[in-house]
Each structure stands twice: as structure tokens, then as C-alpha cells.
Amino acid sequence: MDESDAALLARTALGEERAFELLYARHATPLIAYAQSILGERGLAEETLQDTFVAVWxxxxxxxxRSAVRTWLFGICRRQALKRLRGRQPQTAPAEWAEGVPSTDPSPEAVVIARADAAAVAGALVTLSVQHREVLDLAFGARLSQTDIAEVLGVPLGTVKSRLFHARAVLARALPAEVERTAG
Known part of the structure; x- marks a missing residue:
């Protein structure tokens, strides 16, 4: 039976390298993907992953x-990635991301996203703001709950729900144009 993350972390706190290695093996792939989504560069993401696990050690x-170990790891990774972004030109989110209250019902946009192929989605993702990409990465890439995403980002749960709603809407609007480009 696999040891829990909490048990591995407790053993890591005692200096057990094998527990640390197991924790790394279990979480490195989603963490580096998350770091790369924030930073946009694989090399910087790899450095961020190293910094994350140095901080964990x-x-x-x-x-x-106060949270799951996985959530704690994503929080550390996010802070390390944001340190690397300091000094770069900040990106601003479009005003429409803050409009409205998210619905829990599947929307037409969600249906479009579900039907789009991976290449079209990847092309459309680059049109999103940093906040939208980040919340989508955590929700769908890292498979964190909305509550865990709120903790990682340090924002209220309602903000996470709003960002997810608007990220999906912006992505869905970008997809039809992207699908036409790839088909043409």
C-alpha cells in the first residue's frame, strides 16, 4: 500500500531521503507542468521545481x-514561480473576467470546449490572461478542488469560481476562430 503524502512529508521532516524521493516522484510532473504554465519556459519551470523541493526539504x-500536502506543494511552487516572474512586465487581465456570477450549469461554451481538439485548445489557451490560465491549470491540469485552488492562489472561493467561469467563456470564444485556422 502506498504511503500517504502526509506520512512521506513527516518522514522527510526527519531527514529521510527515500521519503523525500517518493514525494518528489509522486508530485514532480504536475508541479513542473504548473510552473511551466505560469512561466512559459521549460527551463525556468525546472528551476522552479528544484526551488520548490528545496523549500519542501x-x-x-x-x-x-491546514491543507492537503498536495495543495501545500502547489502553493510553494506558485510562490517560487512568481518570484521568477518579478521584474518582468506584468500582464493585466481583461475587465470582462470580473463580470457576472458563474453558473453551475453546463454552458454552450463548455460544450464547445469539450468538443474541440487538443491542438485548438492549446492555441486558444495562449489568448487567455495569466489569471485565467492559472485557474484552468490548477482545476484541470492539477485536478485541484476549487477550495484548494482558492488556498493556493490566496483568493476567496468566489473569485476562483468567477475566474473559472470567465476563463471557460474566453476560451470558448477563442476556440471557434482557432478551429477555423487549423482546419483551413
Missing amino acids: RGAGGFEH
Whole structure:
């Protein structure tokens, strides 16, 4: 039976390298994908992953069990990635992301997204703001719950729901144009 993340982290806090290696093996792939989605470069994402696990090694004993270990790891990774972004030109989100209240019903936009092929989605993703890409990465790439996403991002749950709603809408609007380009 696999050890829980909490047990591995507790053993890591005691200096057990094997537990640390298992924690790394279990979480490195989604963390590097998340870092790359924030930074846009594989090399910077790899450096961020290294910094993340250095922080985990050093801070394992300080884990307070207020969240899942996985959520804690994504929070550390996010902070490390944002440190690397300092000094770069900040991107601003379009005003429409803050409009309206998200619906829990599947929308026409969600149907379009579900039917689009991966290449079209990848092309449309580049049209999204950083906030929209990040929330989609955490929800669909890392498969974190909305509550965990709110904790990682340090924002209220309602903000996460709003960002997800508007990210899907912006992505869905971008997809028809992207599908036409790839088909033509």
C-alpha cells in the first residue's frame, strides 16, 4: 500500500531521503507542468521545481496540516514561480473576467470546449490572461478542488469560481476562430 503524502512529508521532516524521493516522484510532473504554465519556459519551470523541493526539504517540519500536502506543494511552487516572474512586465487581465456570477450549469461554451481538439485548445489557451490560465491549470491540469485552488492562489472561493467561469467563456470564444485556422 502506498504511503500517504502526509506520512512521506513527516518522514522527510526527519531527514529521510527515500521519503523525500517518493514525494518528489509522486508530485514532480504536475508541479513542473504548473510552473511551466505560469512561466512559459521549460527551463525556468525546472528551476522552479528544484526551488520548490528545496523549500519542501527545508520546511517539511513546518507543515501545519491546514491543507492537503498536495495543495501545500502547489502553493510553494506558485510562490517560487512568481518570484521568477518579478521584474518582468506584468500582464493585466481583461475587465470582462470580473463580470457576472458563474453558473453551475453546463454552458454552450463548455460544450464547445469539450468538443474541440487538443491542438485548438492549446492555441486558444495562449489568448487567455495569466489569471485565467492559472485557474484552468490548477482545476484541470492539477485536478485541484476549487477550495484548494482558492488556498493556493490566496483568493476567496468566489473569485476562483468567477475566474473559472470567465476563463471557460474566453476560451470558448477563442476556440471557434482557432478551429477555423487549423482546419483551413
